[in-house]
Amino acid sequence: LAKTTQPISMDSYEGQEVNITCSHNNIATNDYITWYQQFPSQGPRFIIQGYKTKVTNEVASLFIPADRKSSTLSLPRVSLSDTAVYYCLVGLTGANNLFFGTGTRLTVIP
Amino acid sequence: EAGVVQSPRYKIIEKKQPVAFWCNPISGHNTLYWYLQNLGQGPELLIRYENEEAVDDSQLPKDRFSAERLKGVDSTLKIQPAELGDSAVYLCASSLGTSGRVDEQFFGPGTRLTVL
Numbered sequence: 382l383a384k385t386t387q388p389i390s391m392d393s394y395e396g397q398e399v400n401i402t403c404s405h406n407n408i409a410t411n412d413y414i415t416w417y418q419q420f421p422s423q424g425p426r427f428i429i430q431g432y433k434t435k436v437t438n439e440v441a442s443l444f445i446p447a448d449r450k451s452s453t454l455s456l457p458r459v460s461l462s463d464t465a466v467y468y469c470l471v472g473l474t475g476a477n478n479l480f481f482g483t484g485t486r487l488t489v490i491p
Numbered sequence: 492e493a494g495v496v497q498s499p500r501y502k503i504i505e506k507k508q509p510v511a512f513w514c515n516p517i518s519g520h521n522t523l524y525w526y527l528q529n530l531g532q533g534p535e536l537l538i539r540y541e542n543e544e545a546v547d548d549s550q551l552p553k554d555r556f557s558a559e560r561l562k563g564v565d566s567t568l569k570i571q572p573a574e575l576g577d578s579a580v581y582l583c584a585s586s587l588g589t590s591g592r593v594d595e596q597f598f599g600p601g602t603r604l605t606v607l
Contacts, residue, residue, distance in 0.1 A: 413593040424495070424582050424598025425534065468533055472593070481533030 385469045390486040399456040401485050403469030406450050414445060414452045415470040419484070425468060429454070456487075464489045493517070495599035497583050503605045509571035512602045516564070516585030522594060523560055525568050526582040528601070534582055540566065541588060570604075578606045 386404040393399045405414070413432050417425035429436055431443040431452070442455040456463060466484040496515040504510050516523050521542050526534035537556065539547040542563040551558065555574070560566040570577055580601040586594030 415593055415595075417596075422600070424584065424601055425596075426598065427595040430593060430595070466533075481535070483531070484533050 384480055385471055385482050387467075387469050387482060387485045389483065390488070392488045392490055393459055394490050395460055396458050399459050399463075399487060401454045401456075401467055401469075401487070402451055403454070403471075404451045405469070405471045408449050408471050412471050414443065414449075416441070416443065416454045417468045417470060417481070419466045419468065425481070428467075459487075459489045461489050461491065463487065495583055495585055495597050497581075497599035497602055499602055500600060501603050501605075503607065504573055505607050506575055507572040509569065510573050510604060511570075512568045512581050512583075512604075514566045514568070514583030514599060516566070516583070517597055519587070520585035520597070521563070521588030522586045523566050524582075524584040524586075524596065525558060525566070526584065528580045528582055530579075537568070573604075573606045575606050578604055580604070 413430055415430040416428045418428050419425040429438055429441045429443045431445050433445050433449060436443045444453045454467060464487060466486050468481045468484040470481055495517055498513050502510055523540040525537040527537055528534045536550055538545055538551045538558050540560045543560055555572060556570055558566060558568045568581060580603050582598055582601045584596040584598040586596045588594060
């Protein structure tokens with residue numbers, strides 16, 4: 382079971398870049414790394430997914446080193462609306478290892 | 492396009508009473524998930540369906556929880572009888588069910604259950 386370790390919480394000022402690191406030391410060869418965002422009273426929402434190196438989309442970047450034992454979600458120039466819980470998820474949909482963990486609570490300060 | 496629909500949004504019941512939650516996934520999504528989320532914790536998978544088949548229900552407390560997905564579309568999660576510790580948010584999610592990759596899961600707003 383590829384469990385993950387993330388910081389419990391982080392604070393950042395508006396306009397700054399935020400990097401949230403996730404450790405997944407026992408990631409399996411076929412596992413993907415997926416990040417979700419969750420606002421209060423809502424279900425989680427997919428942000429980004431990757432397997433290795435770097436992935437970028439319109440909202441975030443995901444950096445994965447060669448050993449894949451960790452990954453970093455990068456949010457450029459955060460705003461107050463980015464205040465949420467961010468979950469790092471490692472695994473395959475078809476396998477019995479979907480584990481969200483406790484996530485990282487990001488608070489963006491004006 | 493409509494997202495995942497869940498009802499009710501809130502439910503308050505007394506312990507030992509039955510309760511049921513309903514989920515309508517995104518049209519065309521073959522995979523359906525039920526999660527439980529306690530306050531301050533991440534979602535925990537209860538059961539996963541591929542079409543009509545429950546392919547992963549290892550975390551479902553089968554003595555009191557049951558689920559069904561008739562015709563491979565809508566799904567119902569039931570608790571009978573409810574206990575105080577069942578108070579939580581119950582999330583439903585769906586995905587396309589593409590084999591060999593990790594699907595993006597689309598979540599509903601959840602049902603907040605309070606057991607008194």
